[in-house]
Amino acid sequence: MNLDKNGLVIIGNGIAGITAARKLRQLHPKIRIRIISSESDLFFSRTALMYIYMGHMSLKDTQAYPKSFFAKKNRLELIKDHVDEIHIEAKELKLRKQAKIEYDFLLLASGAKYNKFGWPGQDSDGVQGLYSLQDLELLEKNTSKHKVNHAVIVGGGLIGIELAEMLHVRGIKTTMLVREKNYWNNVLPLEESQMINEEIREHHLDLRLETELKEILADKDGRATGVITSRDEKIECQLVGLTAGVSPRIELIKNSTIETQLETQRGILVDSHMQTTNKYIFAAGDCAQLRNADASPGPVEQLWYTGRTHGSVAARFIAKRAYEAENKNEQANSISAEPYNRGTHFNSAKFFTIEYQTYGQVTPKIKAGETFIWQDKKAKKLIRLLWNASSPERIITGMNFLGTRYRQNVCTEWIEKKKSLEYVVKHLAKASFDPEFYKPSYRSFQKAFKMPFELHRPL
Ligand SMILES: Cc1cc2nc3c(=O)[nH]c(=O)nc-3n(C[C@H](O)[C@H](O)[C@H](O)COP(=O)(O)OP(=O)(O)OC[C@H]3O[C@@H](n4cnc5c(N)ncnc54)[C@H](O)[C@@H]3O)c2cc1C
The missing domain is CATH 3.50.50.60 (FAD/NAD(P)-binding domain)
Structure with missing residues (x-):
C-alpha cells in the first residue's frame, strides 16, 4: 500500500462520504483522501433542497463547509467527475473526464436514486x-x-x-x-x-x-x-x-464480486464495520445494506442520521486498517473501531405546518393495550406513547409527536434506559420544549391519561 499516493478514495460527497472523510482525517493525518462526485462541487444538505426551491435558502446556505475547509484545512481533495467503472483486481477507478485513479481503500457512498417502476410514459418530458x-x-x-x-x-x-x-x-x-x-x-x-x-x-x-x-x-x-x-x-x-421511494445506487458494482441484495435490487451488503465482501472496499449511507448478526440482509435505512453514523464507523475501521498496513501498531491499537450500532431510532420531518418526531419502534401495527394517544385535532397536536405490555412495569418502547416538540436526548434516554410508562407520563415536562407562550401539550396528555386505563382506546 502507498497511503500517501493512493490512500482512500470516496465515491460520493453526501453526508456519508463527507463524514467518513472528516473522521478519517482526524484519525490519520497523513493518508491521502480524495472525494469524487458528479453531482456538486461541495457537500450540501440534501434535506434542505425544498427550501432552495421555495426561496428560503440559497444553495450556499445549505453548504456546511466552504471550499477552504477541504483543501487548505483538511487536505481533502475534491474531484468533480463521474466514476464509470471500478476495476477491483487492479484497485483502480475509470473516470469519465480525468485519467483513471488508483486506491488502497475505496468507500462507496453513492447514495440513492428515485424509483421508476416501468410505467408507460415515465420518460416523457415533464x-x-x-x-x-x-x-x-x-x-x-x-x-x-x-x-x-x-x-x-x-x-x-x-x-x-x-x-x-x-x-x-x-x-x-x-x-x-x-x-x-x-x-x-x-x-x-x-x-x-x-x-x-x-x-x-x-x-x-x-x-x-x-x-x-x-x-x-x-x-x-x-x-x-x-x-x-x-x-x-x-x-x-x-x-x-x-x-x-428511492433505491440504492449500486450500478458500479452490479457485475462485480461484491455482494449485493440483487434479487430485491437493494443495497451493497456490508458487515457491522461497513466492509463489503472485498476487504478494501466499504459502503456507507443510502447505498449500503447492513447484514444482520446471522449474516442475512438487514434493512436499508435511507436517512440522514444513518448516513452520518455509517460514515463515521467506516472511517474508524479504515484508519485502523491503514495503520496496521503501515505496521504502526500503537496507533492501530489506539483506535476503537466500534461496530455500527443503530441505536434508538429517531426521525423528524414537517408535513406542511405539522412537525413530526418519532422515537423507538412506532409502526402502524400496534398491539391492543400497548398504546395511548392524546390528540387535539383543532390545535393539530398529537402525542402517542407505546409500551411493552408483557412487562409489569410497562416499559416504554416508542413515542410519536405531531405538532409539538420534545427533546431528542431525553426521549432517547427514556427508551434506552427502559423507563416505565408511568415514569415517562409523570416526567413529560422534562422533555417538552414547545416555544414559550404555547400551552404545553404534556399537561393535556397527563390530564387525559388520568382516565381509568380501560377507557383508553386500544388499537
Ligand atoms: C428531498 C429529500 C428530503 C429528505 N429529507 C430527509 C429528512 O427529512 N430526514 C432524513 O433523515 N433524511 C432525509 N432525506 C434522505 C437523506 O437526504 C439521505 O438519506 C442522505 O442524504 C443520503 O446521503 P448519502 O451520503 O448516502 O448519499 P447522497 O447524499 O445521495 O450522496 C451520494 C453522492 O454520490 C454521487 N455519485 C453516485 N454515483 C456516482 C458515480 N458513479 N460517480 C460520481 N459520483 C457519484 C451522487 O451524485 C451523490 O452526489 C431526504 C432526501 C431527499 C432527496
Whole structure:
C-alpha cells in the first residue's frame, strides 16, 4: 500500500462520504483522501433542497463547509467527475473526464436514486423525481419555462409531501396519488396518518387515497399531458412528480464480486464495520445494506442520521486498517473501531405546518393495550406513547409527536434506559420544549391519561 499516493478514495460527497472523510482525517493525518462526485462541487444538505426551491435558502446556505475547509484545512481533495467503472483486481477507478485513479481503500457512498417502476410514459418530458441538485434544476425549468396549471405527484412518502408543499408555494394545483388507505400509513399509525390527510387537504391538495399511477400520457413532442390512474380516471397535468421511494445506487458494482441484495435490487451488503465482501472496499449511507448478526440482509435505512453514523464507523475501521498496513501498531491499537450500532431510532420531518418526531419502534401495527394517544385535532397536536405490555412495569418502547416538540436526548434516554410508562407520563415536562407562550401539550396528555386505563382506546 502507498497511503500517501493512493490512500482512500470516496465515491460520493453526501453526508456519508463527507463524514467518513472528516473522521478519517482526524484519525490519520497523513493518508491521502480524495472525494469524487458528479453531482456538486461541495457537500450540501440534501434535506434542505425544498427550501432552495421555495426561496428560503440559497444553495450556499445549505453548504456546511466552504471550499477552504477541504483543501487548505483538511487536505481533502475534491474531484468533480463521474466514476464509470471500478476495476477491483487492479484497485483502480475509470473516470469519465480525468485519467483513471488508483486506491488502497475505496468507500462507496453513492447514495440513492428515485424509483421508476416501468410505467408507460415515465420518460416523457415533464416527468421527474426529486433527489439530486439536477432534479431541483429540472423542476425549476419544468415549472418556470413551461406553463404548469396542474401537477400530479405519485407516491405519498416524505419526499412526496415536500414536493407537494414546494408546488403549493408556487400556486400550482396538485393531485397526490397514494397507494395506501391513508397518507404514509405503511409507516404512521392510523391517527397520525389521518391527521396528515387532513393537513394535506386543508392546503387544497387533491389527495387520492388507494389510487396508483397506471400510465402517463404525452403529446406528440413527448411532453406529459396527463395521467391515467388505477381507477381508470384521467387527470390532465403538465408535471408528474415521481416520489414512490428511492433505491440504492449500486450500478458500479452490479457485475462485480461484491455482494449485493440483487434479487430485491437493494443495497451493497456490508458487515457491522461497513466492509463489503472485498476487504478494501466499504459502503456507507443510502447505498449500503447492513447484514444482520446471522449474516442475512438487514434493512436499508435511507436517512440522514444513518448516513452520518455509517460514515463515521467506516472511517474508524479504515484508519485502523491503514495503520496496521503501515505496521504502526500503537496507533492501530489506539483506535476503537466500534461496530455500527443503530441505536434508538429517531426521525423528524414537517408535513406542511405539522412537525413530526418519532422515537423507538412506532409502526402502524400496534398491539391492543400497548398504546395511548392524546390528540387535539383543532390545535393539530398529537402525542402517542407505546409500551411493552408483557412487562409489569410497562416499559416504554416508542413515542410519536405531531405538532409539538420534545427533546431528542431525553426521549432517547427514556427508551434506552427502559423507563416505565408511568415514569415517562409523570416526567413529560422534562422533555417538552414547545416555544414559550404555547400551552404545553404534556399537561393535556397527563390530564387525559388520568382516565381509568380501560377507557383508553386500544388499537
Ligand atoms: C428531498 C429529500 C428530503 C429528505 N429529507 C430527509 C429528512 O427529512 N430526514 C432524513 O433523515 N433524511 C432525509 N432525506 C434522505 C437523506 O437526504 C439521505 O438519506 C442522505 O442524504 C443520503 O446521503 P448519502 O451520503 O448516502 O448519499 P447522497 O447524499 O445521495 O450522496 C451520494 C453522492 O454520490 C454521487 N455519485 C453516485 N454515483 C456516482 C458515480 N458513479 N460517480 C460520481 N459520483 C457519484 C451522487 O451524485 C451523490 O452526489 C431526504 C432526501 C431527499 C432527496
